[in-house]
Amino acid sequence: MWxxxxxxxxxxxxxxxxxxxxxxxxxxxxxxxxxxxxVAWLVHxxxxxxxxxxxxxxRPYLQSVLRATKSPIRLALLVIAFAIALPTAPxxxxxxxxxxxxxxxxxxxxxxxIGLTAVHIAANLYLMRFRIDLEDNLxxxxxxxxxxxxxxxxxxxxxxxxxxxxxxxxDTVRQYGISLFASAGVAGVVFGLAAQPVLSNLIAGVQxxxxxxxxxxxxxxxxxxxxxxxxxxxxxxxxxxxDQRRLIVPLNYFIQQPFYNWTRQAAPTIGNVAxxxxxxxxxxxxxxxxxxxxxxxxxxxxxxxxxxxxNVSAQAIEIHILVNSDSAATTGDxxxxxxxxxxxxxxxxxxxxxxxxxxxxxxxxxxxxxxxSARPLPHRE
Numbered sequence: 262m263w264x265x266x267x268x269x270x271x272x273x274x275x276x277x278x279x280x281x282x283x284x285x286x287x288x289x290x291x292x293x294x295x296x297x298x299x300v301a302w303l304v305h306x307x308x309x310x311x312x313x314x315x316x317x318x319x320r321p322y323l324q325s326v327l328r329a330t331k332s333p334i335r336l337a338l339l340v341i342a343f344a345i346a347l348p349t350a351p352x353x354x355x356x357x358x359x360x361x362x363x364x365x366x367x368x369x370x371x372x373x374x375i376g377l378t379a380v381h382i383a384a385n386l387y388l389m390r391f392r393i394d395l396e397d398n399l400x401x402x403x404x405x406x407x408x409x410x411x412x413x414x415x416x417x418x419x420x421x422x423x424x425x426x427x428x429x430x431x432d433t434v435r436q437y438g439i440s441l442f443a444s445a446g447v448a449g450v451v452f453g454l455a456a457q458p459v460l461s462n463l464i465a466g467v468q469x470x471x472x473x474x475x476x477x478x479x480x481x482x483x484x485x486x487x488x489x490x491x492x493x494x495x496x497x498x499x500x501x502x503x504d505q506r507r508l509i510v511p512l513n514y515f516i517q518q519p520f521y522n523w524t525r526q527a528a529p530t531i532g533n534v535a536x537x538x539x540x541x542x543x544x545x546x547x548x549x550x551x552x553x554x555x556x557x558x559x560x561x562x563x564x565x566x567x568x569x570x571x572n573v574s575a576q577a578i579e580i581h582i583l584v585n586s587d588s589a590a591t592t593g594d595x596x597x598x599x600x601x602x603x604x605x606x607x608x609x610x611x612x613x614x615x616x617x618x619x620x621x622x623x624x625x626x627x628x629x630x631x632x633x634s635a636r637p638l639p640h641r642e
Contacts, residue, residue, distance in 0.1 A: 271341065297346035299553040301338040309334075328384055333374050340367050343566035365430055373423030377416060384412045408494060409477070410470035413495040419491065465513035468471060468493060474515055475522060480592070483510055503593060531566065532596035534582040542578065542614035547603070553584050554602050555595060562587045563595045577616040577624070 312327055344364055347357065353421045367494045388408055391401035475498070479490045483500060486508055492499035498515065500508040501551060514520075534551075548568040555565050563586040572579040583601065586592045 281584060297342040298339055301342035302335070305338045307334045310624075313408045316485055326382055331377055333371065333378050334369050336367070337372070338372060340364060362430060366427055369423060369430070376419045376423075380412055380415050380419070381449050384408050402472060402478055406473060406476040407470045410493055411464050412468070413493075416465050417495055465516045466493075468516055469493065469512065474525075476524075476573070478526070480523040482523070483508065483514075520600055532584045532586070532592035534584065534600050534603070535578045535598050536600075537577045537581060538607070539616050539618050540578060540612050542607075543578070543582070544609060546611070547580065547607075550606055551603060554606075555584060558595055558598060560586055560595055563591065576618055599608075 309327065310333060343360075347360055347364070350357075352360070388405060391404050469475065475490050475493070477490055477493065481488065481490060481500065486502055488500040488502040488508060490498060491501040491507070494512075496512055498510045499514060500510060502508055536547075538547075549566055552565045555563050563584060565582060566585045567581070567583040569581055570578050571581045582599065582603075584592060584595050586595055600621070
């Protein structure tokens, strides 16, 4: 049986070779290269279907790995099949040289793509053990921040290296690179000055990943704006403010400028409720009422940590109430609820505590006339 199959395959091969020998060179080359690509595509589809059948009901993370590596593996098989079939195609030397250069570029891009995919797969597998949707998520936020910042930095490095190797395959670019390295004195200074913002942000990203002055979902105060770290990108940080605005801050800001981090050491966050009241406001009563209102909320772990007069002006005093709870979302809800209820309480029970503007009108001329008319007239004899 196997001998018959072998003889049948050999006869088909000889007939195929004979047909290609009679066809024009361009048609024979097209058939060979397209046939190699089709065979590689079918082999990849068969292997992928087999692996998906094997890992269908077990080890879900392997399914994600298969999905992530599907396209790079397919491109690798296509490049290998094309490289094997190219020497057998009856093409001219110039055409083969051009196709070989395209294959080299495809291989370089493939290596870069594989590098990016490997970095993302390794990061996802490492972060599977950490969850940031829990209340006590300090350790999880630490690792997630480190991994995401390092992944973005590695992605930038891999893309730049891949682009550099791809450009160096061209003779003109290679000669320009050699001449540039030969005159690296002035060119290095110019390039360093031009790339200073990019390089400073990349270095700041590595510093943030290692030292971690900020982490994802940290509660911070930046430029007098209170919010939470929502994204840490390669060059900037997105801060989600209390009113759902987004504050975009350069990455190196957190290395060079001071800021407040309310959750640096622990997951519980501190919220701030600021009130501007009149000098007649009953501070002790407000302190007791704030503690009572927070205790009445549905959040069991929320509490008032401080009620202080932090500033005064000619018209009003400034009171800050600090509220502590287990998570940033809970703290925001408790602060908003406390602010509304305290304003309603003062409006109903102590309206004199609300801020007011005092004005005293003095009329100098009218006062002088009144004083002169009140004086007794001199006695004449």
